[in-house]
Amino acid sequence: MILVQGTLLHRGKANDVYTTGNENLLIIDHSDRISAGNGAKTDVIFGKGKSNNAVSELVFNLLEKVGVKTHFVERYSDTAMVVKRAEMILLEVICRNKTWGSFCKRYECDKGITVFPAGVEFCLKDDALGDPFMPEWAITTLGYATAEEVKLIEQFVRKANYVMLELFDKLGLELIDFKLEFGRLKDRSIIVCDEISLDTCRLIDNKTGQNLDKDRFRNNLGGVKEAYEEVLNRLK
Amino acid sequence: MILVQGTLLHRGKANDVYTTGNENLLIIDHSDRISAGNGAKTDVIFGKGKSNNAVSELVFNLLEKVGVKTHFVERYSDTAMVVKRAEMILLEVICRNKTWGSFCKRYECDKGITVFPAGVEFCLKDDALGDPFMPEWAITTLGYATAEEVKLIEQFVRKANYVMLELFDKLGLELIDFKLEFGRLKDRSIIVCDEISLDTCRLIDNKTGQNLDKDRFRNNLGGVKEAYEEVLNRLK
Numbered sequence: 001m002i003l004v005q006g007t008l009l010h011r012g013k014a015n016d017v018y019t020t021g022n023e024n025l026l027i028i029d030h031s032d033r034i035s036a037g038n039g040a041k042t043d044v045i046f047g048k049g050k051s052n053n054a055v056s057e058l059v060f061n062l063l064e065k066v067g068v069k070t071h072f073v074e075r076y077s078d079t080a081m082v083v084k085r086a087e088m089i090l091l092e093v094i095c096r097n098k099t100w101g102s103f104c105k106r107y108e109c110d111k112g113i114t115v116f117p118a119g120v121e122f123c124l125k126d127d128a129l130g131d132p133f134m135p136e137w138a139i140t141t142l143g144y145a146t147a148e149e150v151k152l153i154e155q156f157v158r159k160a161n162y163v164m165l166e167l168f169d170k171l172g173l174e175l176i177d178f179k180l181e182f183g184r185l186k187d188r189s190i191i192v193c194d195e196i197s198l199d200t201c202r203l204i205d206n207k208t209g210q211n212l213d214k215d216r217f218r219n220n221l222g223g224v225k226e227a228y229e230e231v232l233n234r235l236k
Numbered sequence: 237m238i239l240v241q242g243t244l245l246h247r248g249k250a251n252d253v254y255t256t257g258n259e260n261l262l263i264i265d266h267s268d269r270i271s272a273g274n275g276a277k278t279d280v281i282f283g284k285g286k287s288n289n290a291v292s293e294l295v296f297n298l299l300e301k302v303g304v305k306t307h308f309v310e311r312y313s314d315t316a317m318v319v320k321r322a323e324m325i326l327l328e329v330i331c332r333n334k335t336w337g338s339f340c341k342r343y344e345c346d347k348g349i350t351v352f353p354a355g356v357e358f359c360l361k362d363d364a365l366g367d368p369f370m371p372e373w374a375i376t377t378l379g380y381a382t383a384e385e386v387k388l389i390e391q392f393v394r395k396a397n398y399v400m401l402e403l404f405d406k407l408g409l410e411l412i413d414f415k416l417e418f419g420r421l422k423d424r425s426i427i428v429c430d431e432i433s434l435d436t437c438r439l440i441d442n443k444t445g446q447n448l449d450k451d452r453f454r455n456n457l458g459g460v461k462e463a464y465e466e467v468l469n470r471l472k
Binding site: 115129132141142 | 335339342343344345349350351353355356357360362365368369370371373374377378
């Protein structure tokens, strides 16, 4: 174990980030805190952090295998992982295989319409501004990323989508959409950061048609704890 | 004159549309009504309709010359024109040469940053939904236009931008951004519809740096009537 000591660097809505003895590494501890509506609704779901840590680790490992670089270094505990420290790119990148959720609200359209090839949507990561949608030319004009970075990010997202569609299908789950975040290492290379979990993926059980994701909390569907547990169990 | 009779088909925020004796033709009468903030603020500006009709006619004629098809047929009166009847495509297409207005609010960025090549932004034309931004894949997924139509529309917008940048520069005005709307004729060909005027273009006087457009009304800058008159005079 490479760690010497850790101090809390950032307490997010769901996760806590700690420094380590190595300035290039951080620890992300996935807490049991859950929130929705930009923090308007919050709760604590026992076991959520463990589930998110396990799903993230599995997906990060699969991504690395297909050439999508990630910040994952190694598991630290049941709820925490060691990650590479990166300069965050202030974008949320959403990939949609079917219309659902905020997309349907935004355009008042039916849910469940297939999007093929998958739709990739860039939003500015800024809660105060409501994470507004950003076309590529706006991203480059305002300097959030270069055109080359945007192109690479989109490639990474599409590769991740293929990998995750296959993974979740094996678990009996349909991947409706997901969000990724990215960062830059000191050598300017782009890596996937943040987490990939039931908080950031919308997953529908193939048999029951029910959400097994944060929508259970977001939309007051009940069985929130059970959903995080169920996906964790299917991973094993 | 091809017209036999006309009945009011649609009373918009600024313009009135009339049927004619020919089912393929309509008359758009540019009124002196002005509004901003999605109809929240309204007024009447004497001479505005005349100015908008003249600017629209000039620009539509220039667009036709470079192969961008429009709905313009002929002038009907000082404030009205005969246009081809088209099935409207429910998109507002914005072209930005510099960051300004709603763009700067949306991303909390400086105004006046050059966007090159110009940024083309597609929004769903739906006041109730707040005209949300739409990526190309959302437009085609939801059936608002085909991929070929979106491509052609973007080509038309970029050609229009070149034509209008040159035209307004000759009039001592910098074209910051503008909005176009499109329609389909019965043969499915795409044409520019609506109007191209001080209501839909953001124009800055090269000498004074002042807006000569609807921003004078929108932002309570005064001299609204004078701005519409001034541009009309420069056209002559």
